[in-house]
Each structure stands twice: as C-alpha cells, then as structure tokens.
Amino acid sequence: xxxxxxxxxxxxxxxxxxxxxxxxxxxxxxxxxxxxxxxxxxxxxxxxxxxxxxxxxxxxxxxxxxxxxxxxxxxxxxxxxxxxxxxxxxxxxxxxxxxxxxxxxxxxxxxxxxxxxxxxxxxxxxxxxxxxxxxxxxxxxxxxxxxxxxxxxxxxxxxxxxxxxxxxxxxxxxxxxxxxxxxxxxxxxxxxxxxxxxxxxxxxxxxxxxxxxxxxxxxxxxxxxxxxxxxxxxxxxxxxxxxxxxxxxxxxxxxxxxxxxxxxxxxxxxxxxxxxxxxxxxxxxxxxxxxxxxxxxxxxxxxxxxxxxxxxxxxxxxxxx
Amino acid sequence: xxxxxxxxxxxxxxxxxxxxxxxxxxxxxxxxxxxxxxxxxxxxxxxxxxxxxxxxxxxxxxxxxxxxxxxxxxxxxxxxxxxxxxxxxxxxxxxxxxxxxxxxxxxxxxxxxxxxxxxxxxxxxxxxxxxxxxxxxxxxxxxxxxxxxxxxxxxxxxxxxxxxxxxxxxxxxxxxxxxxxxxxxxxxxxxxxxxxxxxxxxxxxxxxxxxxxxxxxxxxxxxxxxxxxxxxxxxxxxxxxxxxxxxxxxxxx
Numbered sequence: 407x408x409x410x411x412x413x414x415x416x417x418x419x420x421x422x423x424x425x426x427x428x429x430x431x432x433x434x435x436x437x438x439x440x441x442x443x444x445x446x447x448x449x450x451x452x453x454x455x456x457x458x459x460x461x462x463x464x465x466x467x468x469x470x471x472x473x474x475x476x477x478x479x480x481x482x483x484x485x486x487x488x489x490x491x492x493x494x495x496x497x498x499x500x501x502x503x504x505x506x507x508x509x510x511x512x513x514x515x516x517x518x519x520x521x522x523x524x525x526x527x528x529x530x531x532x533x534x535x536x537x538x539x540x541x542x543x544x545x546x547x548x549x550x551x552x553x554x555x556x557x558x559x560x561x562x563x564x565x566x567x568x569x570x571x572x573x574x575x576x577x578x579x580x581x582x583x584x585x586x587x588x589x590x591x592x593x594x595x596x597x598x599x600x601x602x603x604x605x606x607x608x609x610x611x612x613x614x615x616x617x618x619x620x621x622x623x624x625x626x627x628x629x630x631x632x633x634x635x636x637x638x639x640x641x642x643x644x645x646x647x648x649x650x651x652x653x654x655x656x657x658x659x660x661x662x663x664x665x666x667x668x669x670x671x672x673x674x675x676x677x678x679x680x681x682x683x684x685x686x687x688x689x690x691x692x693x694x695x696x697x698x699x700x701x702x703x704x705x706x707x708x709x710x711x712x713x714x715x716x717x718x719x720x721x722x723x724x725x726x727x
Numbered sequence: 728x729x730x731x732x733x734x735x736x737x738x739x740x741x742x743x744x745x746x747x748x749x750x751x752x753x754x755x756x757x758x759x760x761x762x763x764x765x766x767x768x769x770x771x772x773x774x775x776x777x778x779x780x781x782x783x784x785x786x787x788x789x790x791x792x793x794x795x796x797x798x799x800x801x802x803x804x805x806x807x808x809x810x811x812x813x814x815x816x817x818x819x820x821x822x823x824x825x826x827x828x829x830x831x832x833x834x835x836x837x838x839x840x841x842x843x844x845x846x847x848x849x850x851x852x853x854x855x856x857x858x859x860x861x862x863x864x865x866x867x868x869x870x871x872x873x874x875x876x877x878x879x880x881x882x883x884x885x886x887x888x889x890x891x892x893x894x895x896x897x898x899x900x901x902x903x904x905x906x907x908x909x910x911x912x913x914x915x916x917x918x919x920x921x922x923x924x925x926x927x928x929x930x931x932x933x934x935x936x937x938x939x940x941x942x943x944x945x946x947x948x949x950x951x952x953x954x955x956x957x958x959x960x961x962x963x964x965x966x967x968x969x970x971x972x973x974x975x976x977x978x979x980x
Contacts (some may be wrong), residue, residue: 601833
C-alpha cells in the first residue's frame with residue numbers, strides 16, 4: 407500500500423477490520439452471505455498462493471483439501487455424532503497430513519508435472535469418496551446436522567481464517583520461510599546450493615495450504631449443511647481459486663484476497679444482469695487480465711506501476727507468446 | 728589435519744560419455760587454486776560434483792576429512808562450500824539485498840540468524856563486493872559485471888570456507904576483469920579457499936597459487952602458474968601440437 411505512511415496504513419487497516427466485524431450487526435441475508443462466500447474463496451486463494459505463488463508450484467488440485475475437510479467434518483458429525491469443532495479440527499489435521507504425504511511424493515516433480523499430478527489426485531480422491539457408499543454415503547452425499555445459531559457465526563469463522571492466513575503470509579514474506587520459497591520459485595537449484603532444503607520448504611508450504619483449505623472446507627460443509635462429491639470436489643473451485651490469486655497478484659501478500667474480492671463482485675454482477683453470458687464475459691475478463699496485467703492488480707494498487715495506456719502497452723509488447 | 732577438500736578419483740559419465748575421469752586433487756585451507764582447460768574439458772562438471780548438483784559416477788569427495796559425496800546440495804552448502812554458476816542465476820523478482828539475504832539466511836550459521844541479522848549480513852557482504860549502492864535494485868536490472876558480483880555476494884553471504892567460482896570473469900571487459908581479480912584476491916585474503924575456473928589466462932595465472940589443467944575429462948598438468956605455462960602438454964592442449972613444438976620455450980598466455 408505503497409505511498410501511505412505506516413501509521414496511516416495501520417489506521418486504515420484498523421478501521422477496515424472494525425467495519426468488517428460490525429457487518430453482521432448492520433446487515434444480514436444477501437450481503438452477509440456474499441461476504442462469507444467471498445472470505446471462503448479469499449482464504450483458499452491465499453492458501454493456494456503459498457505453494458502456487460510463493461514456491462511457484464502451481465497446484466491444480468487444491469479442491470482436494472476443501473472436499474476432504476468438508477467430508478471429514480460431515481462424517482464425524484453424522485456417523486460419530488462428534489461436535490462440529492472436533493470434526494472440523496480433525497478434517498484440517500487430516501488435510502495437513504495428506505498434504506505432507508502427497509507433497510513428499512509430488513513436490514519432487516517439476517513444472518507442469520506437479521500440476522497434472524495434483525489435478526489427478528483430486529479426481530482420484532473424489533472418485534474414492536463417490537464409490538465408497540458404506541463409509542462416505544457415496545454419490546448421494548451427506549446431510550450435516552442443522553445448526554441452531556445465526557449465520558453470522560460462519561461469517562466470523564471465515565473472517566478469522568482470512569485474518570490468520572493473511573497475517574501468516576505477511577509474516578512469512580518477511581522471514582526465512584518466504585525467502586526460501588521465493589528463491590525456490592526463481593531458481594530451485596541456485597536456492598539449494600545456497601543451503602535451502604527445497605523439498606522441506608515446499609512440503610511446509612503445501613501443508614500450510616492444505617491445512618487452511620481443509621479448515622475452509624469443514625466450515626463450508628457445516629454452513630451449507632449438504633455436501634456431495636461432485637459439488638465439493640468440483641474442479642471449478644480450484645480453477646476459480648487460481649484465477650483469483652493470479653488476478654490479484656500471485657506471490658504477494660494481499661493479492662489473492664484482492665483477486666477474490668474482484669472476481670466475486672464481478673461474478674455477482676454478471677449473474678444478476680447477464681446470467682446467460684456470465685461465463686463468457688468472465689472468460690474474456692480473465693484473458694484480458696492475464697494479457698495486460700500478468701503480475702496482478704496489486705502492482706497497480708501498490709504504486710509499483712502506474713495505470714496508463716503506456717504501461718499496459720509495454721506489458722503487451724513484452725508478452726512472450 | 729586433512730586437507731580442506733579432497734577429490735579422489737572422481738569420475739562422471741553422462742550417458743556413456745566420460746565428462747570427468749579419475750580426477751584427484753586436494754585444496755588446503757586458504758588456498759587459491761585455478762582450474763583451467765579448453766572448452767569441454769570437464770571443469771564445470773568438477774564444480775558440480777563438489778557441490779553435488781551432479782552425482783559422482785565413481786570416486787569420492789571429502790571435505791575436512793568427511794565424505795560429502797552422498798550429501799545433498801543444501802547440506803554441502805551449509806557445511807561451508809559455496810559455488811557460483813557460469814550463467815548467473817539471480818532470483819529475478821528479488822532485490823539485490825534479498826538475493827544476498829537468502830545466502831545469509833541459509834548458509835553456514837544462517838539458520839540461527841534472525842531477519843535483521845540476515846539483512847545486516849547481506850548489507851555487509853554487498854559492501855565488500857562493491858554493490859552497496861544497488862541494494863534496492865531488482866536483480867534483473869543489474870549490468871553484467873554487477874550480476875557477476877551479485878553471484879559472488881550470494882555465495883559469500885553463506886560464510887563459506889571454500890568458494891567454487893565458475894568463470895566469474897567471462898563476458899567482462901579488461902577493467903572489469905581487473906576488478907574481478909581484485910575481488911577474488913580480497914576474498915581469498917579473508918581466509919576463504921577458492922577454486923576458480925577461468926578462461927581469461929592472464930587473470931587466472933596472475934592470482935592463482937596453484938593451477939590444475941584439465942583436457943578431455945582428465946588432469947593433464949598441475950603446478951605453479953609458471954610451471955604450467957611452460958608445460959608442453961598444456962600448450963598443445965590449448966594450441967595444437969604443431970604450435971606447441973615451436974612455442975614451448977617462449978610461450979606467453
């Protein structure tokens with residue numbers, strides 16, 4: 407947030423936080439639901455950013471943690487009658503362990519191969535859950551117990567997760583872990599020669615990513631109260647999360663959050679006014695963004711670049727086809 | 728005391744092709760050793776084998792008496808061996824300071840450094856290599872000689888005991904070469920042993936205490952710069968047999 411002095415920035419951040427905390431008392435219904443959904447995606451985009459943005463390993467299977475978190479929460483609550491918090495934490499723990507195991511295997515792959523392998527993993531897990539009805543309820547899905555508290559609880563849960571992951575990302579971007587991850591992204595072998603234990607760092611980023619997406623999935627499942635394999639393991643969720651992170655600025659602290667806000671709002675407007683052309687217009691916007699501002703909106707918000715025809719033209723000229 | 732570095736019958740095959748065959752040499756603490764030879768002689772492969780970015784096919788490498796050929800590159804880096812790459816590898820999206828801070832964060836004592844200690848260390852190293860005015864520049868925006876300096880600075884921030892330099896002078900003009908020579912000698916004076924690959928003969932002859940000459944993956948000569956310069960095998964490797972016969976007495980690189 408570039409040119410503002412630190413104190414003004416802190417004050418602005420404080421005001422924004424207070425406003426966000428006050429939202430549920432001022433409004434309910436549509437706006438509250440929209441913001442909760444926005445935060446849900448923002449947490450996932452920030453979580454994807456740890457492995458995809460900082461470490462540069464593009465994860466095409468993020469939704470696997472969303473689904474696993476949701477299913478673990480749902481199954482523990484329905485089959486074992488555990489309270490939500492227990493199922494929720496168990497789901498996040500499972501996702502973390504799953505990320506560590508998958509990471510130790512898949513993070514040895516470079517470039518596109520990692521993306522393909524993670525995409526495959528998310529399909530495989532979805533199929534296992536869809537075809538194991540005795541344990542998971544199979545393709546029909548499961549209904550979670552109906553909660554007897556107001557909707558705003560989920561708003562606060564998602565907001566809390568968002569604050570936690572943005573804080574974590576900010577801390578990490580200034581410390582050893584972030585330096586190691588960015589070095590890996592820029593040149594993995596050069597990073598290793600400098601003493602970076604690349605595999606351990608990548609697995610750490612992936613595990614954190616899995617943990618947060620798992621938390622999101624668990625809370626989402628309880629909020630929605632019904633999940634089935636097709637919707638909660640939908641590859642479209644992964645794609646949307648990646649677009650948000652890239653649109654806002656992958657590898658930055660606040661970029662994915664900004665991307666999530668922009669995309670959610672645009673989606674909502676398009677859905678309301680041009681429902682039939684929604685995906686077409688969205689697709690066109692994404693193409694333009696990737697072509698014209700490949701480093702994300704954040705570059706302009708932080709005054710690293712001025713928004714002008716000239717700078718956009720320069721970007722286009724440098725675009726390697 | 729064992730030597731700082733011992734390379735024992737190091738051999739490396741790429742496919743069926745031997746890039747390095749039965750090379751043995753050692754480096755004492757604080758030494759400045761030049762590694763020379765025509766293109767394709769296997770010099771870079773030697774550095775890659777020591778830093779373990781390539782695996783040995785046979786043989787052994789020891790550092791301070793300890794076998795390191797089975798360790799991973801980051802472990803070797805933390806033990807005190809740093810290297811540069813011939814084609815420099817800056818972390819492009821990072822500033823010069825951040826690039827060097829990576830070495831300070833992860834090198835020999837790096838894991839014990841806090842953020843501000845690592846950044847202080849990076850500032851310190853950048854002053855030593857003469858990049859202090861470029862700390863906030865993006866690595867991508869540096870000139871060629873500055874990129875070479877950055878490459879050395881990243882390695883120095885690790886506090887190595889042995890620095891492996893892969894052609895830091897390639898692509899530099901004459902005055903830049905002089906600066907690079909001065910930098911290497913300065914580093915060596917601080918007690919860091921250096922193994923330097925170089926094509927610029929005048930430079931490497933001038934600063935090395937000892938030279939190892941390779942050709943076709945094998946060691947063909949070793950000794951002081953003067954000994955090596957008058958060695959007929961070396962001259963014929965560089966200039967062909969016919970020239971060597973004529974030039975052996977009066978050869979100047």
